[in-house]
Amino acid sequence: MEFPSYLVYAAAWLAALALLLKGFHLRRRNKLNPPPGPKAWPIIGNLNLIGALPHRSLHHLSQKYGPLMQLKFGSHRVVVASSVDMAKEFLKTHDVSFSGRPKTAAGKITTYNYSDITWSQYGPYWRQARKMCLVELFSVRRVESFEYIRIEETRLLSKALYQSKGVAVNLKNHLAEVSLNVICRIVLGRRYLDGDDENAIVTPDEFKEMLEELFLLNGVLNIGDSIPWLGFLDLQGYVKRMKVLAKKFDRFLENVLDEHLSKKEAAGKEFVAKDMVDVLLQFADDPRNDVKVTRTSVKAFTQDLMAGGTESSAVTIEWAVSELLKTPEVFVKATEELDRVIGRQRWVEEKDIQNLPYIEAIVKETMRMHPVSPLLAPRRTREDVKINGYNIQAETNAFVNVWAIGRDPTLWDEPERFRPERFIGKTIDVKGHDFELLPFGAGRRMCPGYSLAIKIIQSSLANLLHGFTWKLPAGEDLNMEEIWGLSTPRKFPLVAVPEPRLPNHLYNAKC
DSSP states (O other): OOOOHHHHHHHHHHHHHHHHHHHHHHHHHHHOOOOOOOOOBTTTBTGGGOOSSHHHHHHHHHHHHOSEEEEEETTEEEEEEOSHHHHHIIIIITTTTTOBOOOOHHHHHHTTTTTSTTTSOTTHHHHHHHHHIIIIISOHHHHHHTHHHHHHHHHHHHHHHHHTTTSOEEHHHHHHHHHHHHHIIIIISSOTTOTTOTTOSSOHHHHHHHHHHHHHHTTSOOHHHHSGGGGGGOTTSHHHHHHHHHHHHHHHHHHHHHHHHHHHHHHGGGOOOOSHHHHHHHHHTOTTOSSOOOHHHHHHHHHHHHHHHHHHHHHHHHHHHHHHHHOHHHHHHHHHHHHHHTOSSSOOOGGGGGGOHHHHHHHHHHHHHSOSSTTOSOEEOSSOEEETTEEEOSSOEEEEOHHHHTTOTTTSSSTTSOOGGGGTTOOOOSSSSOTTOOTTOOSTTSOTTHHHHHHHHHHHHHHHHHHEEEEOOTTOOOOOOBOOSSSOOBSSOOEEEEEEOSOTHHHHOOO
């Protein structure tokens, strides 16, 4: 059988084109100079080198391969920055190039198909969400307007601890409750998770478990994300858990929005936004928006606000008290400052923090040693980038190991020691300008709610130290192990005994 001559010519032409493209690809690949890193295994890449605490595994590898290294997680390229200079390259010099987000099962399933602020892809939708955060939700005026809520909930925490005086308490439970109540009132307008609410969709304990599950599942190394063709097997069972969690959150958030929309409709033209959900709904109705903000978007943003605001403060304060129990001399210095500046006849107010440099230093030192998100939220390169002579290709996942930076002996004297004094007289802050300390990240994708988180952490910790002395139960050791997720809390919740140190009437006084 003979083929028409034009088919023969076409086949030859296509074969030549294929060879040409293959040669071009090989030449391009050979010209690339990727960052150093361990040799990857077929299929799994370097996943075999990543342990239960990835930030520690990556820190160990960086000591061999350098502050900029490349690995493969399954079929995906991954670059890791483990120094101040490399963090600046990722988050400042090439911020736009590193502003993408990887598409993961958790982002798709638990955040309404990447509709939240954290996991949304860089572009018009994300820019609009960021503008909404900076201008509407976390403006200085709005954050300060909710100070009375933070005060009331902190006083209720002190009262609850006073009633448990001399008895060992699970501090994380108390901290999570006060953080959750603060965020609920700021974001949702009331204590949706009050234990006395008979019509509550979920109980406070159930919601705390939902938040912990959300942070765990958004931080795990899911095999299906790294090796897509194995995704359908859900070998670790994570995807199934994500779907269950997503349904629980959606049921709760649907109820929240229905209630807010009913109040808005009843108020008509007299409606005034009282909480962040109200602000989000008003923003969604604004015809000037470049991108349509849907009901799904509002649910995703609301979930983001509640999760981020609750977890960061509770985890940080628990680590701070843990470190203070290990270093009683720091505890003494903190209470001496509080007694000198505040006295023992009143509680600490937010305006007092600027006059409490040692308390501020304790918070910074805690964030240095125990950043809530040790690798920050992962980024993804949107284009080819060249850093220090190394080529980083587009669509490469990128991590900044702020945990490793916080333990860099070239930056910190005795980095494994909890020593707040290192920050006294220094101008290092946590606002993304000083790359030695990046608990909230930096650049375009920095956590937009950091100002609110800092206020909650500083004032809550100051009052915990001002109002109580703390000690471990008799015979108990202080285990400082951690567990991995998008956040990194203590593996075993802190159990400690509070003893009041202020006059009794302060614990029952009204705000």
